[in-house]
Amino acid sequence: MKKFLMMGAAALALAACDTAVPDSGRGVGFDDYTAYELERAAAEGRGALPAAPTVSEGAIPSSDLASAGIGAQIDEVAAATGRTQGIDASPTNAAPAVINNSGISDEQDFDAVAGRESIESDAERLSRMADQYQIVDPGAVPTRHGDAGPNIVEYALNAPNAKGQEWYSRFVMSGQGRFQRNCAKYASPDEAQRDFLSRGGPERDPKGIDPDGDGFACGWDPEPFRAAVRAAQQEAGN
Structure with a gap:
């Protein structure tokens, strides 16, 4: 019993030595006196608590951008594009000008062409183009070697009729x-x-691929070969 009385007396002595919390710190949510002192020191501006940085509304401090390396990236983009400031997302903001874009031709822009060309320069350019124009003379049809089959070019040039003009009799069935x-x-x-020619055509048509009897199988047309020869003869005559 005496032991318990001594322990109670010691507890009362310790409570008497502890600093009491002022009335101004009661009932405001502080659990102990240390929290109260820290808040009071900050309120009085004595530096006990770090002051919050002052940042303008809607902006990011340049120091934060620099630490993240964003400022250097912006400088690189500006150097590459020639743009010195950002683009606002606004309907009234004009579109940025395209700089050094050599991939777009303005040949269809009359004002742009008229600004650098004249009738004389255009005539000179046409003359240069005409001088570069070359006419290749057609040569003879190469001779076929080996078992290449009938020469359909020779047949087209020597056939007596046109496509669709009946020239040979055919079996009506x-x-x-x-x-x-x-x-x-x-x-x-x-x-x-x-x-068709290798099987006895044009006189014979064992496979029935020239039913109209013009001597041309499966709609084959000799006219392109004939037209090429006429064009070559006309060039030679000039």
Whole structure:
């Protein structure tokens, strides 16, 4: 019992030595006197608490940008594009000018061309283009070697009739269906005409691929070859 009385007396002595919390610090949410002193020191401006940095509304401090390396990136972009400031997202803000863009031609812009060209310079340019124009004389058709099949170019130039003009008799029972099926087996009209001639054409048509009897199988047309020869003869005559 005596032991408990001594412990109680010691506790009362310690409580008497502790500094009491002023009335101004009571009931404002502080758990102890230390928290109260820190808040009071900050309020009186004695530097006990660090002051918050002053930042303008809506802006990021330049020191924060520099520490993140953003300022250097902005300088690099400005050097590359020639732009010295950012672009505001505003409907009234004009679009930025394109600088040093050599990939866009202004040949279709009359004002731009008229500013640097004249009738004389345009005539000089046309003259230079005409001097560079070259006419290649057509040569003879190369001779085929080996088993290349009939020469369809020679046949086109020597055939006595035009495409669609009946020249040879045909079996009336050949039929359009047979004509379409057999012509579908060839990769091109030239191939069909070459095979047609190798099988006895134009007099004979064992596969029924020349039902109209003009001597041209599967719609093959000799006119392109004939036109090329006429053009060559006309150039030679000039």
